[in-house]
Amino acid sequence: xxxxxxxxxxxxxxxxxxxxxxxxxxxxxxxxxxxxxxxxxxxxxxxxxxxxxxxxxxxxxxxxxxxxxxxxxxxxxxxxxxxxxxxxxxxxxxxxxxxxxxxxxxxxxxxxxxxxxxxxxxxxxxxxxxxxxxxxxxx
Amino acid sequence: xxxxxxxxxxxxxxxxxxxxxxxxxxxxxxxxxxxxxxxxxxxxxxxxxxxxxxxxxxxxxxxxxxxxxxxxxxxxxxxxxxxxxxxxxxxxxxxxxxxxxxxxxxxxxxxxxxxxxxxxxxxxxxxxxxxxxxxxxxxxxxxxxxxxxxxxxxxxxxxxxxxxxxxxxxxxxxxxxxxxxxxxxxxxxxxxxxxxxxxxxxxxxxxxxxxxxxxxxxxxxxxxxxxxxxxxxxxxxxxxxxxxxxxxxxxxxxxxxxxxxxxxxxxxxxxxxxxxxxxxxxxxxxxxxxxxxxxxxxxxxxxxxxxxxxxxxxxxxxxxxxxxxxxxxxxxxxxxxxxxxxxxxxxxx
Numbered sequence: 001x002x003x004x005x006x007x008x009x010x011x012x013x014x015x016x017x018x019x020x021x022x023x024x025x026x027x028x029x030x031x032x033x034x035x036x037x038x039x040x041x042x043x044x045x046x047x048x049x050x051x052x053x054x055x056x057x058x059x060x061x062x063x064x065x066x067x068x069x070x071x072x073x074x075x076x077x078x079x080x081x082x083x084x085x086x087x088x089x090x091x092x093x094x095x096x097x098x099x100x101x102x103x104x105x106x107x108x109x110x111x112x113x114x115x116x117x118x119x120x121x122x123x124x125x126x127x128x129x130x131x132x133x134x135x136x137x138x139x
Numbered sequence: 140x141x142x143x144x145x146x147x148x149x150x151x152x153x154x155x156x157x158x159x160x161x162x163x164x165x166x167x168x169x170x171x172x173x174x175x176x177x178x179x180x181x182x183x184x185x186x187x188x189x190x191x192x193x194x195x196x197x198x199x200x201x202x203x204x205x206x207x208x209x210x211x212x213x214x215x216x217x218x219x220x221x222x223x224x225x226x227x228x229x230x231x232x233x234x235x236x237x238x239x240x241x242x243x244x245x246x247x248x249x250x251x252x253x254x255x256x257x258x259x260x261x262x263x264x265x266x267x268x269x270x271x272x273x274x275x276x277x278x279x280x281x282x283x284x285x286x287x288x289x290x291x292x293x294x295x296x297x298x299x300x301x302x303x304x305x306x307x308x309x310x311x312x313x314x315x316x317x318x319x320x321x322x323x324x325x326x327x328x329x330x331x332x333x334x335x336x337x338x339x340x341x342x343x344x345x346x347x348x349x350x351x352x353x354x355x356x357x358x359x360x361x362x363x364x365x366x367x368x369x370x371x372x373x374x375x376x377x378x379x380x381x382x383x384x385x386x387x388x389x390x391x392x393x394x395x396x397x398x399x400x401x402x403x404x405x406x407x408x409x410x411x412x413x414x415x416x417x418x419x420x421x422x423x424x425x426x427x428x429x430x431x432x433x434x435x436x437x438x439x440x441x442x443x444x445x446x447x448x449x450x451x452x453x454x455x456x457x458x459x460x461x462x463x464x465x466x467x468x469x470x471x472x473x474x475x476x477x478x479x480x481x482x483x484x485x486x487x488x
Contacts (some may be wrong), residue, residue: 032220040213043212047202048202051487054385054488055387066200072488073483078478084476097162104170115177118181121281
């Protein structure tokens with residue numbers, strides 16, 4: 001097997017032949033137990049970090065607004081990557097699944113983009129927006 | 140019918156079929172939640188200054204529930220690893236803990252967090268009347284500090300002051316009976332006061348503000364004149380810098396009472412979906428997420444019980460059970476993954 005971290009693709013174990021004495025499987029999964037616990041602990045620590053960062057006024061520190069949202073989303077994205085890579089075994093997962101995910105990311109990004117597109121109103125240019133008055137073409 | 144490739148990998152995909160299936164399903168779930176999250180972005184970016192509430196949710200409780208979900212993500216993957224190592228007893232233990240975590244999460248949400256919101260009350264003040272309620276809003280102070288204005292008076296609904304002329308007494312009595320309320324005569328002429336507290340049944344806070352518009356009761360001739368609110372800390376002490384940013388520790392409403400005239404109110408409601416775009420999208424997303432937790436718990440229970448599709452399958456084909464557990468595990472991690480975004484955007488930001 002090209003990747004040791006894809007145990008689900010191993011061929012069927014007949015229970016009679018293996019049972020509790022699958023030495024290779026034992027070693028591989030025992031090693032992962034520590035990894036899973038470590039990732040769990042990391043996620044818990046980063047949850048506390050997320051909470052702590054929410055009480056830091058980044059807008060005051062950096063100027064502008066919305067910095068807290070950006071910081072929180074960066075931490076959340078990091079946590080999600082850990083869950084995906086380790087718990088969901090995406091690290092070393094088959095190409096087929098990665099291809100699904102490329103498409104999903106593409107389409108969900110498109111969905112968010114479409115939602116945000118109303119601010120630009122690029123087609124008719126008739127939108128009035130009280131948040132971004134500069135974009136108001138009626139003036 | 141025998142489903143092919145439930146244990147062995149299909150040669151062309153390199154995957155057993157259920158794994159391919161669950162990933163396709165999760166891809167569609169990303170679009171489902173993606174739609175709701177983009178609605179959140181849309182509503183939040185479109186909210187006028189002061190109209191997107193902050194600090195209304197209980198952060199310690201939310202943090203606890205986040206920790207519960209993360210812990211369950213670890214235990215579900217451990218339960219799968221136990222099966223791969225052919226340790227059935229260990230599997231039962233880890234899966235049992237995972238199911239318990241799911242139940243705790245739902246319990247906190249449904250028995251504590253949501254009811255607490257339903258018993259909270261908020262009234263958005265009409266722009267023209269904001270000046271009148273300055274002692275509870277502190278907008279002069281907020282303006283000086285270049286902060287968003289405060290446009291809502293919130294807290295626990297203490298009393299609903301209703302105007303019912305003597306001629307409409309019969310209609311009013313019917314109204315009271317319908318809502319299981321009792322009334323006491325007010326000091327003012329022709330007005331009756333509904334007294335909240337020991338006289339009223341629990342849940343009245345969410346019933347009364349459901350009256351279609353705050354100024355007109357369902358019964359003609361019965362009119363809500365004003366709400367008396369036990370103020371939240373931010374309204375009780377609006378110029379205190381402590382109230383400018385959300386608190387970590389949840390602060391319950393104070394003993395300070397304020398009378399808010401119905402004529403000055405833009406909209407008033409319990410902290411239910413109709414209260415504001417914030418609560419609408421909060422209840423929609425956390426509700427859908429809760430349904431996913433429930434679904435996960437049901438499927439995991441099925442794989443945990445000694446039934447044909449559950450642990451009895453172990454004797455027949457342990458790898459098949461392991462694959463089933465891996466599949467539900469992938470779903471469960473996805474549910475955790477959604478919560479990782481839900482927690483900061485609703486509780487913290």
